[in-house]
Amino acid sequence: MLTMNRRRFLGTSAAAGAALVGGLGRLPTAEAASAASQLTPGVPSGIASYVTMGTLPGKKPLIQLSDRPPNYEAPLEYFRTAITPNNEFFVRYHLAGIPEDIKAETYRLKVGGEGANGPIELTLDDIKKLPAIEVTAVNQCSGNRRGLSTPHVAGVEWGYGAMGCARWKGARLKDILAKAGIKKETIEISFNGAEGPVVEKTPDFIKSLPTWKAMDENTIVAYEMNGAPLPYFNGFPARLIVPGWTGTYWMKHLVEVNALTKPQGGFWMKPAYRIPVGEFPVVARFLTQEDATSTPITEIVVNSLITSHRDGAKVKRGKVTVSGLAWDGGYGIRTVDVSTDGGKTWVSAKLGQDHGRFAFRPWSFELNAKHGKNTVMVNATNRIGQTQTAKLLFNGAGYHNNVMQSITLVA
Amino acid sequence: MRKLVIVSVAVLMAGAALADEQVINLKKAPGVDKVEGNCGACHSLAYIPMNSPYLKPAQWSAEVDKMIKVMGAPIDAADAQAIKDYLAKNYGG
Numbered sequence: 001m002l003t004m005n006r007r008r009f010l011g012t013s014a015a016a017g018a019a020l021v022g023g024l025g026r027l028p029t030a031e032a033a034s035a036a037s038q039l040t041p042g043v044p045s046g047i048a049s050y051v052t053m054g055t056l057p058g059k060k061p062l063i064q065l066s067d068r069p070p071n072y073e074a075p076l077e078y079f080r081t082a083i084t085p086n087n088e089f090f091v092r093y094h095l096a097g098i099p100e101d102i103k104a105e106t107y108r109l110k111v112g113g114e115g116a117n118g119p120i121e122l123t124l125d126d127i128k129k130l131p132a133i134e135v136t137a138v139n140q141c142s143g144n145r146r147g148l149s150t151p152h153v154a155g156v157e158w159g160y161g162a163m164g165c166a167r168w169k170g171a172r173l174k175d176i177l178a179k180a181g182i183k184k185e186t187i188e189i190s191f192n193g194a195e196g197p198v199v200e201k202t203p204d205f206i207k208s209l210p211t212w213k214a215m216d217e218n219t220i221v222a223y224e225m226n227g228a229p230l231p232y233f234n235g236f237p238a239r240l241i242v243p244g245w246t247g248t249y250w251m252k253h254l255v256e257v258n259a260l261t262k263p264q265g266g267f268w269m270k271p272a273y274r275i276p277v278g279e280f281p282v283v284a285r286f287l288t289q290e291d292a293t294s295t296p297i298t299e300i301v302v303n304s305l306i307t308s309h310r311d312g313a314k315v316k317r318g319k320v321t322v323s324g325l326a327w328d329g330g331y332g333i334r335t336v337d338v339s340t341d342g343g344k345t346w347v348s349a350k351l352g353q354d355h356g357r358f359a360f361r362p363w364s365f366e367l368n369a370k371h372g373k374n375t376v377m378v379n380a381t382n383r384i385g386q387t388q389t390a391k392l393l394f395n396g397a398g399y400h401n402n403v404m405q406s407i408t409l410v411a
Numbered sequence: 412m413r414k415l416v417i418v419s420v421a422v423l424m425a426g427a428a429l430a431d432e433q434v435i436n437l438k439k440a441p442g443v444d445k446v447e448g449n450c451g452a453c454h455s456l457a458y459i460p461m462n463s464p465y466l467k468p469a470q471w472s473a474e475v476d477k478m479i480k481v482m483g484a485p486i487d488a489a490d491a492q493a494i495k496d497y498l499a500k501n502y503g504g
Contacts, residue, residue: 046463046502054431066455067433096454152465154474156458198453201483267481 038063038075040159041311043147047157058231060087065156069093069195070233074161079307079325082353082360083136084164086226091233092141092162092247094205094268097196102253104229104237109176109221113190113258117181124237127221130171135218137243137358138165138327139250142273142297146398153398160305165327165360168241170222174215177259182211186259187288189214191240194253207249207273208264209242210286218243218330218358221254243358244284244299244330246399248273263288272397273297279393280400281386284329299329302388303402304336304363304380311407315369320409323364326380332357334385338365339377342406343390346379357383369411377406433457442497445490453484459502468499 036048047065054064054072062072070091078088104124112119140163147157156162177189190208197204213219222241223230230236235252242249248268263269274294286296304326309315326333332354337346352362367376381387388402435456437443450456466474472495478484479491486494 044461044463044465046460049460050433050435050457052433054433056431064431064433065461066457067431068455152462154462154466154470157461197483199483199485201485202453203481203483 035063040076040145040147040161043159044152044157047147056091056233058087059089059091059233062088062090063159063161065158069096069098071156072233073158074164076160076307076310078161078164079305079360080323082165082325082355082362083226084166084360086166086228086231086234089139089164089166089225089231089234090141090162092156093195093252095195095197095202097198099194099253102194102232102236107237107255109238109255109257111176111180111257113186113260115183115186115259115261116177117183120180122176122179124223127171127176127238128223130175132169133172133217133220134167134169134224135220135241135243135358136165136167136355137218137241137330138163138300138360139241139247140300140327142246142248142399143397145401148401148403149394149398150392151394153396155398162247165325165355166225167227168220168222169224169227170220170238170241172217173219173221173240173257174217176221176257177214180259182259183261185261186211187262188260188264190256190258190260190264191249191251191254192256192258193235193239193251194255203267205251205268206264206266207251207268208260208289209245209249210288211259213242213245213284213286246297246300248297269296270294274397275395275399279395282329283384297399300327301400301402302326302328302331302333302380302382302386304378304388304405306376306378306405306407308364309407309409313407313409315367315374315409315411317369317371317411320367320369320411321364322367322376322409323362324378325360326363326378327360328380328382328386330358331382331384331386333361333363333380334383335381336361336363337379337381339379340367340375342375343377343404349378367409369409371411374409374411375406376409377404379404435460438501440497440501442493445493446497449484449486449490449494450478453478453482459498463502463504465504466498466502468495468503471495471498471503474498 035051053061065071072091109122144162188208240251306324308323336349349363349365
């Protein structure tokens with residue numbers, strides 16, 4: 001049980017976030033357009049009946065799917081760079097009990113559990129004194145593109161924009177765990193953030209990782225994002241970074257880490273955040289949580305997005321540069337292939353700067369646009385040969401939608 | 412305790428108008444007051460139009476049951492039925 005004062009953040013105006021991030025930056029083009037026009041084609045039509053662009057403290061306008069808890073999606077034009085700026089990064093919470101303010105000076109991270117030698121408490125400075133590493137990684141919500149599922153499934157109906165890629169700096173989780181001392185009986189490490197429920201009976205948002213992933217050299221407790229303190233709504237002052245795995249494990253406002261000798265048994269591990277066993281070609285498995293039919297979602301499946309144009313955009317005849325991003329669960333992108341004939345023939349796109357195997361990989365393709373309709377279809381392949389799917393692999397929670405995108409450009 | 416929690420939420424919601432609060436105008440129909448009073452105590456009413464119009468009556472019913480049984484929403488049986496009927500009729504597929 002947390003002792004922190006949990007309150008909704010919305011009454012607090014700009015106090016917390018704006019001061020930390022410092023200014024709202026340039027006037028975004030999104031502000032001029034209506035939010036409905038920013039929605040990904042195919043999301044449930046009910047969203048357009050209410051949606052507006054919302055501006056959280058320290059953020060540029062984002063598509064405000066819900067304010068309580070805050071679920072804000074990034075519009076397409078925020079994905080034209082491989083690194084997503086802090087003020088353009090999407091926001092996702094499960095529970096509406098969010099502390100109105102967390103001060104870096106009074107922040108404490110508790111590390112304990114029955115698999116630890118003894119509970120310890122670390123200040124932010126303690127964490128910063130540990131060796132710092134920086135890793136560039138995509139944070140993608142497990143439910144990104146849920147809104148495109150056919151048939152539709154219940155949940156937060158994200159389009160393309162529940163993701164971002166940043167340079168995260170922090171201490172390795174294994175160094176933090178070593179300070180507490182971890183017993184060999186430990187099978188999972190669990191995480192709790194300052195986010196909490198509105199009514200007491202609602203299960204608190206607690207997640208766990210298998211010990212091997214928690215001890216991975218790239219799994220860190222980050223206090224910086226793109227060279228600045230974390231934005232409040234992206235987990236200030238410290239959050240977990242689990243490169244390659246979906247955002248559900250990236251606990252924001254991390255306040256508690258426990259070494260477990262039994263599988264974490266909370267709602268948010270089971271039945272939530274599960275995929276059918278064997279449906280997806282994932283390498284990394286979370287075996288202590290797996291049962292006969294379902295297994296926790298783990299690594300991000302290989303995927304890509306055209307970000308230079310929206311479906312149906314008008315272009316000039318002749319040479320048009322179509323560009324976008326590709327990413328996967330940390331194997332790295334090998335190729336991005338483009339088809340202009342509905343998938344019969346493919347040519348390789350030009351890959352842009354490599355920011356590391358966990359990052360967005362930019363790509364571009366020169367289309368020779370002809371009069372009328374031109375289709376552009378994209379398929380990314382990672383370094384272990386995984387590709388996107390032609391058809392949706394349906395699952396009840398709407399996860400892992402990596403169907404090859406196809407758009408029409410009209411010249 | 413339950414009463415206390417709900418009261419504190421109501422107070423906090425009053426303060427929310429200062430910032431970026433979402434305005435959700437649900438369809439005016441029988442039961443809308445039960446939806447606003449119960450569902451809106453813990454989360455934005457945006458979840459309703461967001462998940463429409465495709466959810467079938469049985470799916471809306473399952474969502475309401477989940478909120479009560481799994482999420483611990485303190486909703487009595489009569490209100491729960493009114494909420495299910497409202498959602499199926501006004502936001503169902």
